[in-house]
Amino acid sequence: MVIVQKYGGTSVGTLERIKNVANRVVRSKEAGNDLIVVVSAMSGETNKLVEYASFFSDSPSKREMDMLLSSGERVTSSLLAIALNEMGYPSIALTGRQAGIYTDGVHTMARIEHIESDLIKHELEIGKIIIVAGFQGITEDGCVSTLGRGGSDLSAVAIAGALGADLCEIYTDVDGVYTTDPRIESNAKKIEKISYDEMLEFASLGAKVLQNRSVELAKKLNVNLVTRSSFNDNEGTLITKEENIMEKPIVSGIAVDKNQARITLRGVSDKPGIAAKIFTTLAENNINVDMIIQNVGEDGSTNLGFTVPENELESTKQIMLDLNASENLEFDSHVAKVSIVGVGMKSHSGVASCAFKTLADENINLEMISTSEIKISMIVKDKYSELAVRALHSAYELDK
């Protein structure tokens, strides 16, 4: 098989851990695989460089930031190649440029435009293990670019897509994707297979295993993604297209996001354009509105509720006051979003009512509800969120 492996900052955080990664790579090579290994910078390295830059400027020139930040991955990729060569496994370290990762010119947040994989293919053909410095690419005019947060995952997925690799393994310090946060529910089970869409819902809901951009790219390029730990030999979680998952569970997992704040505007005048004005202003201020609920109020007025990330509550408050959209404003940062995710929902009825009944049995009030094809999200009081997760986890028999 052709396998792309990606090791994150924690997995290459010390020289000993890089050696451990080398041993893993060798095991996979010995099992007969063709390997491309994408590495991040040693953990802490990128933050250190960001701090260096902030010594000189609060808004350092982005082109130079990219040249600065790209150096950390060069260090780990060369070290891993040196380790493998020493162990007798011919390896070559490639920068983003040498790996043919071409991006647009948006420095520090570049998007991959295309991959020129000739060199990688050639080196694979002559039996080498390819080590690629993650997180970085090159613009059409020859400048170093970086891909933003989670960029090394993107490098790995994009290369896997360009090569038509059989598998793209993302190694972190967690075993995979769980039915819910094991710190909340000790009976949480690792999910064996999950669809891209479910994973996207999980990621956006605060399960930090993979960033949305990588999952979206994997979906677009049809890359089989595996997330697993570099610290043990446990099988990870395969993220793949829905058709590849034979037994589709109705509910795959329960996600919780405590970084939520709820804003309620009562008695908003029910004229066209009011909601548009509110949400346009918020968007212009880069505030990420998540759930939006509008209810009929009294006397031709309407009640409007929405959620924003908790750390954006203060600026949201200010904007609401400036807009003077309602006399009756409520803000609540003590809320959490609990969500049920599962592709099986599409073809099963009763999933939502089971959730509502379960929480009602626990006397948990639902402050907001929103649903999509494969997700039901509910806003509850923060203090009930753990109880809600455990009750739902058990109700959908995810611990079985």
Place this chain on the structure above:
Amino acid sequence: MVIVQKYGGTSVGTLERIKNVANRVVRSKEAGNDLIVVVSAMSGETNKLVEYASFFSDSPSKREMDMLLSSGERVTSSLLAIALNEMGYPSIALTGRQAGIYTDGVHTMARIEHIESDLIKHELEIGKIIIVAGFQGITEDGCVSTLGRGGSDLSAVAIAGALGADLCEIYTDVDGVYTTDPRIESNAKKIEKISYDEMLEFASLGAKVLQNRSVELAKKLNVNLVTRSSFNDNEGTLITKEENIMEKPIVSGIAVDKNQARITLRGVSDKPGIAAKIFTTLAENNINVDMIIQNVGEDGSTNLGFTVPENELESTKQIMLDLNASENLEFDSHVAKVSIVGVGMKSHSGVASCAFKTLADENINLEMISTSEIKISMIVKDKYSELAVRALHSAYELDK
């Protein structure tokens, strides 16, 4: 003027010092100069990376070493450009590749083959300060290469040559070239101007201000080189072609090299080929023989003396014993080489006899003597070397 400035590892060793370099660069820019600034890695950084590599291998793959080692200069060059941009001076950081420094493929010890300076010229024309990551280049097939010890000086000189720059300033932590080591003779004076050839003799004699490779390249490309300190505003020493030096001193300075060992073979059979065999064998073992003296001995035999660096004495001993070239071998590591350098010697007689007389007056015995057009070197007992330097410094009136 078009000026290339190069700042070494000590000069950019901390963030504060990089800021200090930025201030210097700005001052030179404000004085109306077009500036290209070449920087080394922060001091200690390259050694750290070498140590990292040695964790994995005693002889790490050289191609990967180059990718590893080149990262340090990228950090300093981006940081300096960030600092200058913040100060309102548009700057651009360039890697060795972007600066168009093409080298041969001898990784970790590459030689610059040519410079494609179009990008530098363009950025200069639009008024930018160019910051170049020193020490690195790119091979014809797109791999990162490094230039070996003193590589950033080479980058600076090569760029100055390619641009026809008026000046190439090499900033270190010393003020310039002195008539002799100020730790030995407190009356040592800084030399204002010195010719390439004299500087080459000084460097090879152990004055560590500049490496020979840089001076040789400056001579070849006719680059006016200035060595000065980044920690004060003192004028440095200009290294230039002889024609540019109006008043040529007979003697420019006195150098001393204590890292010397003397080997004497008495009664070597005076047949052709014996000396050749000895020195070929030493060369094959990478031992750098410096001075060689052959004297007529007794009975058709000959006495052969030569010097090697002190740390190569042990292996030299072993080779001499293996060769069995003489029954009568002497080794002495307690010797030093004291040398008088000056282009004026060419046209003045009596320089050598003044030296011999001066040392005789101090009762210092000369164990070996060798002369070139612009240099007289003498081997003396180690313990007399400081006395010899001071006596000669005074005899040639270098303190005046």
